[in-house]
Structure formats: C-alpha cells, structure tokens
Amino acid sequence: MIDVFLVDDHQLFLSGVKAELSQVFTLAGVSSDVDDAIDQIRSTAPDVVLIDVHMPGGGGLAVVGAVLETHPDTKFLALSVSDAAEDVIAMIRAGARGYVTKSIAPSELADAIRRVNDGDAVFSPRLAGFVLDAFADTVPAPSDPELDQLTSREREVLRLIARGYAYKQVATKLSISVKTVESHVSAVLRKLQLSSRYELARWASDRRIV
Amino acid sequence: MRYGPRVSLRPQGFLRVIPCWVVIDAVGSFSRNPEEESISDQTLDQSPQRRFAFVRNQDDRMIAGLSTGIADVLEIEAVYVRAAFVALAFAGGIGILLYAILWVLSLDEVPPERVAAMQKRFAARLPRQRLALWMLFGGVFLMLRSWGIWFGDSLVWSATFISFGFALTWSRVDPSRRSRWATQTFTGEGGNWRSVAIRIVAGGVLMTGGLAMYLNSVDANALVGNVALAVGMTVAGIALVLGPWVWRLVGQLGAERSERIRSDERAEMAAHLHDSVLQTLALMQRTDDPKSMSMLARQQERELRGWLYGPEPSPDGETMRSALEGSAARLESAHQVPIDVVVVGDAPMDDAIRALVAASGEAITNAARHSGAELISVFGEATGDTADIFVSDQGKGFILDETDPDRKGISESIIHRMERAGGEAIITSVPGEGTEVHMSVRRT
Numbered sequence: 184m185i186d187v188f189l190v191d192d193h194q195l196f197l198s199g200v201k202a203e204l205s206q207v208f209t210l211a212g213v214s215s216d217v218d219d220a221i222d223q224i225r226s227t228a229p230d231v232v233l234i235d236v237h238m239p240g241g242g243g244l245a246v247v248g249a250v251l252e253t254h255p256d257t258k259f260l261a262l263s264v265s266d267a268a269e270d271v272i273a274m275i276r277a278g279a280r281g282y283v284t285k286s287i288a289p290s291e292l293a294d295a296i297r298r299v300n301d302g303d304a305v306f307s308p309r310l311a312g313f314v315l316d317a318f319a320d321t322v323p324a325p326s327d328p329e330l331d332q333l334t335s336r337e338r339e340v341l342r343l344i345a346r347g348y349a350y351k352q353v354a355t356k357l358s359i360s361v362k363t364v365e366s367h368v369s370a371v372l373r374k375l376q377l378s379s380r381y382e383l384a385r386w387a388s389d390r391r392i393v
Numbered sequence: 394m395r396y397g398p399r400v401s402l403r404p405q406g407f408l409r410v411i412p413c414w415v416v417i418d419a420v421g422s423f424s425r426n427p428e429e430e431s432i433s434d435q436t437l438d439q440s441p442q443r444r445f446a447f448v449r450n451q452d453d454r455m456i457a458g459l460s461t462g463i464a465d466v467l468e469i470e471a472v473y474v475r476a477a478f479v480a481l482a483f484a485g486g487i488g489i490l491l492y493a494i495l496w497v498l499s500l501d502e503v504p505p506e507r508v509a510a511m512q513k514r515f516a517a518r519l520p521r522q523r524l525a526l527w528m529l530f531g532g533v534f535l536m537l538r539s540w541g542i543w544f545g546d547s548l549v550w551s552a553t554f555i556s557f558g559f560a561l562t563w564s565r566v567d568p569s570r571r572s573r574w575a576t577q578t579f580t581g582e583g584g585n586w587r588s589v590a591i592r593i594v595a596g597g598v599l600m601t602g603g604l605a606m607y608l609n610s611v612d613a614n615a616l617v618g619n620v621a622l623a624v625g626m627t628v629a630g631i632a633l634v635l636g637p638w639v640w641r642l643v644g645q646l647g648a649e650r651s652e653r654i655r656s657d658e659r660a661e662m663a664a665h666l667h668d669s670v671l672q673t674l675a676l677m678q679r680t681d682d683p684k685s686m687s688m689l690a691r692q693q694e695r696e697l698r699g700w701l702y703g704p705e706p707s708p709d710g711e712t713m714r715s716a717l718e719g720s721a722a723r724l725e726s727a728h729q730v731p732i733d734v735v736v737v738g739d740a741p742m743d744d745a746i747r748a749l750v751a752a753s754g755e756a757i758t759n760a761a762r763h764s765g766a767e768l769i770s771v772f773g774e775a776t777g778d779t780a781d782i783f784v785s786d787q788g789k790g791f792i793l794d795e796t797d798p799d800r801k802g803i804s805e806s807i808i809h810r811m812e813r814a815g816g817e818a819i820i821t822s823v824p825g826e827g828t829e830v831h832m833s834v835r836r837t
Binding site: 286311342348 | 691733735738768829
C-alpha cells in the first residue's frame with residue numbers, strides 16, 4: 184500500500200479527497216498549514232504527498248522546497264484549482280513530479296498517485312500544453328541545448344498527451360512501449376526542473392491566464 | 394492672557410510660569426506628560442532587564458521614530474513629544490543631546506505586552522500627578538536657564554511657545570480621549586467643534602505670542618519700513634495657525650474619496666458575484682442531474698476565471714487561441730458535454746485561421762452530438778508556418794463510408810471548408826474507440 188499524505192487548506196476538499204483515497208491508499212497524515220505540513224511530512228515520511236498549490240504562508244512551493252531539502256526522496260503531486268501556467272511551472276520546477284487540477288476524477292487521481300509513486304511524471308493535457316509552449320521552437324541559441332530543448336520525440340509525446348491521449352494510447356499511436364512513453368515524459372520533467380532557460384520563468388510570468 | 398508677548402522671567406519667577414502649563418494641560422490633549430526625563434524615571438524602576446523600554450516607531454517617524462515611540466507608550470500624540478524636544482533643543486542643545494541618548498538606549502522592538510503594561514500604568518495617573526510632571530518639566534527648563542545652558546530668553550521662549558502652540562493645533566482628538574477630556578473639562582459636555590476651536594485658538598495664541606516675542610526682541614525698527622516682511626510674517630503666522638486644520642481637512646477629503654472608490658469596487662464585485670456566481674449556485678441547488686450540475690459548475694468557473702484574471706474578452710476573438718476557447722465554451726454550454734481545450738502558441742486571425750476555427754467548431758459539434766463521449770479534447774497548435782487543430786473523443790466512432798448522407802456536416806463544413814481555405818482535414822475514426830479530426834492550414 185502506498186502511504187499518502189494530504190496537504191490542503193480547504194477542509195471541505197480535504198475531507199472529500201480523504202474519503203476517496205482512504206479506500207485505496209494508506210493515509211499517512213493530513214495537514215492544512217504550511218509549517219505543520221513540513222514537520223509532519225518529515226516525521227511520517229510518506230511515499231506521496233498530495234499538495235495544494237495555494238495556501239497561506241508560502242503555499243505548496245514552501246512545503247516542497249523545505250521537505251525536499253531534508254527528504255529528497257519524497258514525491259509530490261501538486262493539486263490546484265488554479266490551472267495558471269505560472270503556478271504549474273513553478274511547482275514542477277520546485278520538484279513536484281506532476282500536476283493535476285482539483286476537478287480530476289477520483290479514479291484518475293488514484294492513477295496519478297500510483298504513477299508518481301513509481302517514479303514517473305504525471306502530465307495532464309494542459310500541463311503538456313504549457314510545457315510545449317514554454318519550450319517553443321522559436322528560442323534563439325539556447326545556452327544549454329541538452330537541457331534547453333526537447334527532442335522531436337519528446338515533443339511528439341507531449342503533443343499526443345495534449346490531445347487527450349492516455350499514456351497507453353500514446354504508446355500505441357507511436358508504436359512504442361508504455362515504459363518508453365514514461366521515460367520520455369520523465370526526461371521532459373527533468374529538463375523542466377533543471378533547465379536554466381530564463382525564458383521559462385519569463386514565459387510563465389507573462390502568462391497570467393490560460 | 395497669562396502668557397503675553399512680553400513675558401520676561403527670572404529664575405525666581407518660576408511660579409509665574411506654572412499657570413501656562415496648567416492652562417495647556419487643561420486645554421486638553423496633554424493628558425500625559427511628554428517630558429522625557431520623567432519617562433525614563435518611570436521605566437527605570439519597573440523594567441529590571443532593560444531600563445529604557447520604548448521602541449522606536451519606524452512607521453511614523455521624522456528622524457528615528459523616537460518621539461512616536463515615546464508617544465506610543467504615553468498614549469499621546471507624537472507631535473507633543475516632538476514639541477518638547479524642539480523646546481529643549483533651544484535650551485542649550487539639551488534636547489538634541491537627550492534625543493541622541495534616548496536613541497541609543499531605545500529598542501527596535503518591544504514585546505507588545507510590555508507596551509500595554511506601561512500604557513496601563515500611565516493611564517492610571519491622576520491629574521495631580523500629571524500636573525507634577527509638568528512642573529518638573531518647567532523646573533528642569535528653568536534650571537537649565539539659570540545654569541546658562543540657554544540660547545537667550547527671547548529665542549527659547551519663542552521657540553517653546555511656537556512649538557507647543559503648533560503641537561496644540563496639530564493634535565487630533567480621538568473619540569476615547571475626547572470623551573474623557575470632555576467630562577474633565579466641560580462637565581460632561583463639549584462636542585468635537587468646541588474642542589477643536591479651543592485648541593486652535595489656544596495654539597494660535599501661543600504661536601502668535603511666541604512669534605511676537607521673537608519679533609519684539611530683534612530690532613523692531615528694521616521691520617517697520619519693511620512692509621513686505623511684516624505681511625509675510627503675518628501670512629506665515631496665519632498659515633501656521635490654520636495650516637494644520639486645512640491640511641487635515643484636505644487629508645480627510647482624500648481619505649473619503651479613496652474610501653468611496655473602494656466601496657464602488659466592492660459594489661461592482663458584489664454585483665458581479667450576485668449576477669453570476671450566486672445565480673449559478675442557486676440553479677445548481679435546484680438541479681438533480683449531476684451532469685448538468687457539473688456543466689453549470691464548469692461554465693461558472695470559466696466565467697469567474699475570465700473575470701478575475703482575464704483581459705477583457707473581445708466578442709469575436711482576436712487570435713486563434715481566444716477564438717477557439719470562446720467557441721469551445723459556447724459549444725460546451727449548448728451541448729452539455731465537457732470540452733477540454735489546450736492551445737500551444739497563437740496566431741492572429743485571418744481567413745485561414747477563421748476557417749480552421751469554424752471547421753473545428755463543426756467537428757466539436759459532431760462529436761458532442763453523435764459520439765456519446767464523456768469528454769471532448771481539443772488541441773490547437775500554431776507554429777511558424779502551419780496551424781493545426783485536433784478534435785478527439787473516445788466515443789462510439791463510425792465508419793466513414795457508412796456516414797448518413799444527412800450528416801453533411803463532416804464533408805461540407807469540415808473537409809470542404811478546409812480545402813477552400815487551402816488546408817486539409819483528416820478524419821480518423823475507429824468504431825468503438827473514438828474519432829479524431831485533424832484540421833490544418835498553412836499560415837500566410
């Protein structure tokens with residue numbers, strides 16, 4: 184069983200998700216406050232932390248940053264109503280392994296948690312769109328081509344995800360294995376986190392809305 | 394008038410000055426002693442670990458925020474403390490020295506409970522004790538004079554009168570203090586206007602007295618012929634007396650104006666929330682069907698998002714992105730099927746893009762009507778030379794050849810439209826798995 188920890192400052196949402204997930208996962212703990220969450224996650228060491236992006240006191244970003252400093256193996260899945268590009272990109276760059284919106288269906292959420300626990304990245308169609316936009320072709324002379332550009336295969340995978348394809352369908356469409364799709368997506372995630380492209384940050388801050 | 398322009402005091406005339414302070418004290422806002430030495434005395438005995446426990450107030454400061462810090466503890470207005478410092482500064486520079494010393498001894502931060510405790514102690518002080526503190530101030534003042542730490546009678550007295558007069562006209566009366574003061578001074582009566590008028594008159598008299606005293610001491614003959622200077626002095630005097638009042642009035646008008654703007658904004662927000670969000674919530678409570686409930690929620694979410702974060706949406710859509718999102722939103726409401734739109738890049742509207750968006754609208758409509766899918770995914774991408782839109786669903790699917798001839802939508806509205814625009818449409822459909830329509834145009 185996967186140990187899941189929930190962080191959200193909206194009690195209503197928290198209790199809803201708790202009820203859904205407790206049937207499928209072990210609940211390591213629940214917190215609705217940034218500092219408390221950091222302490223509790225450090226002491227309970229859960230497998231996956233489901234974290235809200237917008238919270239008073241620094242938000243999900245503060246929690247992800249602080250926990251990864253001491254417990255780098257903790258896996259974070261960001262959850263938000265925001266859907267704004269800057270929030271999404273900021274969370275991923277801070278170290279979250281995926282991003283889903285709060286309107287996600289319970290079964291898909293459980294799926295995403297399993298995937299994150301396996302070490303894979305979880306890209307929703309919207310996140311795939313953001314990433315494609317952020318790594319647009321038109322950038323002149325990237326400083327680190329290895330990290331600052333997506334391969335054409337990665338681009339293809341992201342496009343299919345953005346079109347609403349599940350990983351399995353992407354694999355069928357491209358005649359590759361699901362594992363290969365997952366490794367492409369993880370590579371994209373790594374580039375997103377490590378790339379020094381200032382365009383990424385600028386792009387995200389230019390985009391107030393989606 | 395107890396303090397005339399020609400007041401000339403000897404040290405032994407000490408008693409004659411007391412009435413001045415009594416008057417000022419009675420006139421009101423000196424309900425606390427603004428004099429520094431006594432403050433330190435007070436703080437000395439009750440704070441074992443730190444002797445000087447007032448905190449410099451960084452938010453409201455002229456120099457270091459020291460006066461405000463002292464005033465905070467005494468619950469008086471900072472302007473009185475400043476006046477005391479100014480007056481003492483003319484007493485041989487003692488005020489400046491004192492300020493420097495207190496600056497060094499004061500703290501950046503003080504626990505709020507200690508400030509509260511000190512305020513409580515000062516609040517409990519009797520008028521008699523306050524009078525004693527005032528006399529102490531006067532005594533120290535005159536002592537300095539007798540020791541010769543002094544810049545000369547006319548200058549020091551003028552400065553003292555002017556600064557305290559200024560402080561008096563500048564001070565505000567807050568509601569709690571006003572009531573206390575009114576009961577003390579006017580036997581239960583006394584409105585705002587009365588107190589303001591009295592303070593302005595008293596402050597004006599003090600300032601005029603101080604000014605006159607100063608002018609009197611300098612060579613009067615030099616002034617006689619100088620009408621301009623006399624007029625200037627008069628104007629300056631009036632400005633000094635009425636200035637604070639006018640200034641405060643202007644400030645009040647400004648505050649009222651910004652308050653009005655804020656309340657207008659609140660009203661607009663409330664109106665919007667009422668029109669949209671509350672209506673939708675009411676509608677949702679009356680709906681039993683979970684599907685239409687979630688459609689309502691989606692629609693409302695989109696609207697609210699657009700209102701909160703979005704720029705003013707133009708009715709026709711200026712770009713491919715806004716046009717596609719707008720069209721998807723309309724179709725979602727019309728057909729009650731969730732439509733997820735992801736757009737990468739953007740392109741300005743031209744005939745080709747317009748045809749592309751229109752054709753994708755047809756594709757979405759087809760999917761919503763016939764596929765039976767629970768979700769329709771729309772992906773648009775505009776790159777350097779092409780623009781693509783994919784409309785996919787995971788619904789029933791169909792075999793292209795068997796298409797009902799009535800459903801001209803696909804061939805006419807999608808394929809032919811794209812061909813006329815110089816692009817193409819490719820339809821892939823597998824029965825039982827779903828349909829995808831890929832439309833693309835070359836950008837001009």
